[in-house]
Amino acid sequence: MNNPIVRTARASAEKRQLIGISINVALWIFILSTGNFLNIYITSAILALLAVVEIILIYRAFAARRSFDILINEENIVIDNRQIPADHIKTVFVKGYFTPVIGIRPKGKVLVPYKNCFRFKSDNDVKIMTEWAEQRRIKVAHKNFSRWL
CATH class of the missing domain: 1.10.287 (Helix Hairpins)
Structure with missing residues (x-):
C-alpha cells in the first residue's frame, strides 16, 4: 500500500x-x-x-448529507482533513450489514468520537478499511458501538 x-x-x-x-x-x-x-x-x-x-x-x-474524503495511508488515516495515526487507534467498529457504519475508537477513549464515525459510499470500501486495520494489528469488531452524541 x-x-x-x-x-x-x-x-x-x-x-x-x-x-x-x-x-x-x-x-x-x-x-x-x-x-x-x-x-x-x-x-x-x-x-x-x-x-x-x-x-x-x-x-x-x-x-450528514455532505460527503468528505478518507485517505488511507501506510501509517495513518485522514478523515476530513483530520489525521489519525494507526498506533493511536484502539478499535475499528463495523455496525450494520446493508449500510455499515464505521467507528474508529482512539486509545484511551471509551466512546467513539462523532467525527470518527462515518459510512462509505461503496460496500467494497468497508473491506479495504478492515484489511488496513488488520494489517496494522488494530482490533476490528463487527458489532454495535456507542458514540458521544
Whole structure:
C-alpha cells in the first residue's frame, strides 16, 4: 500500500437515536402538561436537556448529507482533513450489514468520537478499511458501538 487510497464517505445520521429522543421529549411534555410530576424544576431540566440533545441530532442529520474524503495511508488515516495515526487507534467498529457504519475508537477513549464515525459510499470500501486495520494489528469488531452524541 505505497500509494494512499482515497475513498468518499459521509457522516452517519443515526435516525434511531433521533426517533428515540423525540419520543422521550414527547412523553416528558405529556407528563408536564398533565401535572403528574414530583418536582416541576427537575422535570423542566430533564425536558430542556432532551430538547438540546434533539436539536443537536437534527442538526447532525442535515449535516450528514455532505460527503468528505478518507485517505488511507501506510501509517495513518485522514478523515476530513483530520489525521489519525494507526498506533493511536484502539478499535475499528463495523455496525450494520446493508449500510455499515464505521467507528474508529482512539486509545484511551471509551466512546467513539462523532467525527470518527462515518459510512462509505461503496460496500467494497468497508473491506479495504478492515484489511488496513488488520494489517496494522488494530482490533476490528463487527458489532454495535456507542458514540458521544
